[in-house]
Amino acid sequence: MREYFPTIYRNRSLADKLGKDIAQNTLSHAYIIEGPPGSGKKTFATQIAAALLCQNRYNEKRPLPCMVCERCRKATEGTSPDLIRIRREDNRATIGVDAIRYIRQDLYLSSNESDNKIYIIEEAHLMTPQAQNAFLKALEEPPFFVLFLLLSESGENLLDTVKSRAPTLYTERLRPDEIADYLLTHHKQAKKLKTTSPAAFDAVLTAAGGTIGNALNLLLSTRSKPAFTARTQADEILNKFFSRGSRSDFFVSFLSIVQKRKELSEVLSLIYLGLRDILVIKKFEDAELCFFTDRELLIEKTIQITTAVALRLSDATADAISALAKSANINTLMLNYANRCYKILTGRKA
Ligand SMILES: [Zn+2]
Known part of the structure; x- marks a missing residue:
């Protein structure tokens, strides 16, 4: 045939x-x-x-x-x-x-x-x-x-x-192993990351939300750190995790994130990578970082957040990424995400 x-x-x-x-x-x-x-x-x-x-x-x-x-x-x-x-x-x-x-x-x-x-x-x-x-x-x-x-x-x-x-x-969403296959066949950078930091490579696969386009952006962002808006916005939210400020401040930060699906997906994926950094650096201070650039500062900040809390924030972020992929309404999604994160940080039952 x-x-x-x-x-x-x-x-x-x-x-x-x-x-x-x-x-x-x-x-x-x-x-x-x-x-x-x-x-x-x-x-x-x-x-x-x-x-x-x-x-x-x-x-x-x-x-x-x-x-x-x-x-x-x-x-x-x-x-x-x-x-x-x-x-x-x-x-x-x-x-x-x-x-x-x-x-x-x-x-x-x-x-x-x-x-x-x-x-x-x-x-x-x-x-x-x-x-x-x-x-x-x-x-x-x-x-x-x-x-x-x-x-x-x-x-x-x-x-x-x-x-x-x-x-x-x-068009179809890919499984993480399919994305890994593609990246490893087509991009040297992926091979390098997998060898030097398998956990970071896995984090990229999870944060990609089923698309090769996202995975590639994330792969590149693990290498170069240009001051583009997705990074700045992810940085702002991650900072809220360290010191959440007033309730309204907290929510405003979440709700003022980009309203475009594609950019929002990038911001959420970067937040996920940032949380991954927080989790690994709590275990190994010399672990390779995906998102943060200032190791000393990060070590200092992570004292303010427990591993359990970081894990639950990471789950909440992964859920937001997959809800976005299922075309959920952006405003409702961000409101739910902000709510869930706030509850995690204030120690209330989610
Ligand atoms: Zn032809």
């Missing part, structure tokens, strides 16, 4: 399903690909595009996409004229009507090199309602050679009218 999407490492069941649809010519004209940041949405969409553009599409002896023909190469390099990517502009928080207007003008022009034309809308959940309404017209009756792929972190922000016209494919 012909092999479909041979380079897709994860999301195998999705790949098999779509392979079958391509073989039987039963592809829908639009799909929503939904999943957390770093779960392989872009890779997957690019591979679908390559499969439709591939010069060996009808050559049963080759896998699809073949990944060696010129059109496959152009699709993955981002230079294919028949693969159009719509992205949010750098200085804007949403994808507005103007981007959609561009699609509607371009839509009916025939493809350049192949029989198909693919539009990938990245961060489709950031389309304004007006943009989505404008897009509906294109979605309703696209030319036969067009495929739309809408990448989305959460279906919450997409209009029902859009969702009803594009089946949703969900």
